[in-house]
Amino acid sequence: MTVFVYDKTFEGLLTAVFDAYSRRSFPDLLLAEGEPFPLFYDEAVTICTDDAKADRVWKGLQKKLSATALSVITVTWLSELPEVDVLLFRYIRKAIDAPRTIELNFGDPDVLEVSKIWKKVTNERLRVIQFLRFQKAADGTFFAAVKPIYNVLPLTLPHLKDRFADQCWLLYDLKREYGYYYDLKETTEVRFEEKEAHLLSGLLSEELMDADEKLFQQMWKTYFKSIAIKERLNPKLHRQHLPVRFWKYMPEKL
Amino acid sequence: MDEKVLDKLKVLAESAKYDVSCASSGTSRKNQSGGIGSAAGWGICHSFAEDGRCISLLKIMLTNYCMFDCAYCINRRSNDIPRATLTVTELVNLTIEFYRRNYIEGLFLSSGVVRNADYTMERLVRVVKDLRTVYRFNGYIHLKSIPGASQELVNEAGLYADRMSVNIEIPNEKSLQLLAPEKDFQSVFQPMRYIQQGVLQSAEERKRFRHAPRFVPAGQSTQMIVGATPDSDKDILYLSSALYRRPTMKRVYYSGFIPVNEYDNRLPALKQPPLVRENRLYQADWLLRFYQFKVDEIVNDAYPDLDLDVDPKLGWALRHPEQFPVDINKADYEMLLRVPGIGVKSAKLIVVSRRYSRLGTEQLKKIGVVMKKAQYFITCHELPVRTINEVSPEAVRQILTRKAGRKKTDDRQLILQFREES
Numbered sequence: 001m002t003v004f005v006y007d008k009t010f011e012g013l014l015t016a017v018f019d020a021y022s023r024r025s026f027p028d029l030l031l032a033e034g035e036p037f038p039l040f041y042d043e044a045v046t047i048c049t050d051d052a053k054a055d056r057v058w059k060g061l062q063k064k065l066s067a068t069a070l071s072v073i074t075v076t077w078l079s080e081l082p083e084v085d086v087l088l089f090r091y092i093r094k095a096i097d098a099p100r101t102i103e104l105n106f107g108d109p110d111v112l113e114v115s116k117i118w119k120k121v122t123n124e125r126l127r128v129i130q131f132l133r134f135q136k137a138a139d140g141t142f143f144a145a146v147k148p149i150y151n152v153l154p155l156t157l158p159h160l161k162d163r164f165a166d167q168c169w170l171l172y173d174l175k176r177e178y179g180y181y182y183d184l185k186e187t188t189e190v191r192f193e194e195k196e197a198h199l200l201s202g203l204l205s206e207e208l209m210d211a212d213e214k215l216f217q218q219m220w221k222t223y224f225k226s227i228a229i230k231e232r233l234n235p236k237l238h239r240q241h242l243p244v245r246f247w248k249y250m251p252e253k254l
Numbered sequence: 255m256d257e258k259v260l261d262k263l264k265v266l267a268e269s270a271k272y273d274v275s276c277a278s279s280g281t282s283r284k285n286q287s288g289g290i291g292s293a294a295g296w297g298i299c300h301s302f303a304e305d306g307r308c309i310s311l312l313k314i315m316l317t318n319y320c321m322f323d324c325a326y327c328i329n330r331r332s333n334d335i336p337r338a339t340l341t342v343t344e345l346v347n348l349t350i351e352f353y354r355r356n357y358i359e360g361l362f363l364s365s366g367v368v369r370n371a372d373y374t375m376e377r378l379v380r381v382v383k384d385l386r387t388v389y390r391f392n393g394y395i396h397l398k399s400i401p402g403a404s405q406e407l408v409n410e411a412g413l414y415a416d417r418m419s420v421n422i423e424i425p426n427e428k429s430l431q432l433l434a435p436e437k438d439f440q441s442v443f444q445p446m447r448y449i450q451q452g453v454l455q456s457a458e459e460r461k462r463f464r465h466a467p468r469f470v471p472a473g474q475s476t477q478m479i480v481g482a483t484p485d486s487d488k489d490i491l492y493l494s495s496a497l498y499r500r501p502t503m504k505r506v507y508y509s510g511f512i513p514v515n516e517y518d519n520r521l522p523a524l525k526q527p528p529l530v531r532e533n534r535l536y537q538a539d540w541l542l543r544f545y546q547f548k549v550d551e552i553v554n555d556a557y558p559d560l561d562l563d564v565d566p567k568l569g570w571a572l573r574h575p576e577q578f579p580v581d582i583n584k585a586d587y588e589m590l591l592r593v594p595g596i597g598v599k600s601a602k603l604i605v606v607s608r609r610y611s612r613l614g615t616e617q618l619k620k621i622g623v624v625m626k627k628a629q630y631f632i633t634c635h636e637l638p639v640r641t642i643n644e645v646s647p648e649a650v651r652q653i654l655t656r657k658a659g660r661k662k663t664d665d666r667q668l669i670l671q672f673r674e675e676s
Contacts, residue, residue, distance in 0.1 A: 107607045232512070
């Protein structure tokens, strides 16, 4: 069994692909630095992430796969699932070895699995876009907190930047403890050393709120209640479409 | 903005909720500089009401005063309900502020008819015009056209709205006249025709001038009430399919009848809205739009109503065992679509994947085919399975409609079918 140890970055993964081909030995297991090794292994290789090598692998992939398939790879990487690196390694290897593109061969278990994870991540992105709720703070900034399963914040930015172009906003990931701030021109990644209450709970306290914020939340709640048709109540369908994990941050469900 | 608007919002949302349409799809619009919002071509649902319906647009009426007296409508003149009217500024502010908080994708605006059709339509047009030109709102706008409104007003509204709709409500002119004495088919189809003319004309102009204004880019939709009149599913679906043949009709919605005016004895007294029938109609509608079915294959004189126990596609397959089994590795896309258990997505995946290698049941399962249904209708390169022709359509029907939870019978056991005497 061959074990590769790398730094769990995407460039690191691509470097691992490069090194594997140059060594002509392919890993059965990819580990992060410091992770415990399996009981038995033949060889352990430490990969030093090298942007030049990663770049060459990516350029090579561009010749083998369409732009869509490349974005599938990066999006799948953002799932941050524990086994996703091994899966992507196999996918990339198959793509490089095959004489023609493999991206549509859904009979292949790896291709199908990658496309399924991709679907899950893009679905999560859509849910964040659907269910994030901005609260207006007293200084005019709109604040929203989410706790997505996958690391999808970067994927939502183009949409949000286009849509909320004329307001400052801060979108914060409570799970990964980082966010993006938009200052009417561009978005910057932000991390906070000290966590104020709203960075932990996801909700602005009343002192921090804009004067009208409470009223609009009230209005939205009222609207949400009155738009439902009592004769057709269907709580199961409701939960299916609007997963409970989002309720904590949505004024209509508070 | 104050408490008064809150009360109005409550009243007017209650009045608007029986409109089914809430789609925000069909238009893609980038944010224009200095403006707010965008429209994402596929539509986004921002919340879901407790009845499971999506909330994409702020669905609201400008006023719920109405001079019409339609028997099926909550806002009819003779009903004693709270009435309210929003001012243009109030409505515009509400829309923008909700939009900024990512509550909604845009506005769905309708209105009761006050004074006359044109007066009402004019006020609706003012709202959408203000939103687009003064507030530079780029979000989605769905505007109900008032039956009987003039062509000039429809033409102006179409420049600002993404989608327009006129509701047919009752699929049969005689019943419509009985239930809604102020309406006839003419007053519904005329505005539809205006919208269609506007769209076609603008498409023609945009061929010559790239920046000619778009007119109702997301097309039009309509709605029919199901179960308020004795019309059969055949009547409803024939009308829908005729509407879909028109170039701009994007969606026909079906709304299970909810007796909001129980005292009116022109209407049937239902305990429950006909939800299953509504669901089957939507399934049939999907077959028309995405599965390349002809309407007379789904309902015809021999089968005027949809089967409530099985979905219309399975119903068709059971009536046509001679078309099956379908060879997954050879059949063309159109035929794959007709296999119960295979949807548009799986059919497309099958078509692209089988170029690489032949597909077996394991792979089909992973692709997402519902093998529980599909197994009776397909063959792949594996050992022959028991298809509909060996098992008989009646038995397949019985197996597939068997209620979950009952004790499972062994599939390998021979089952003798006895016809039930009635």
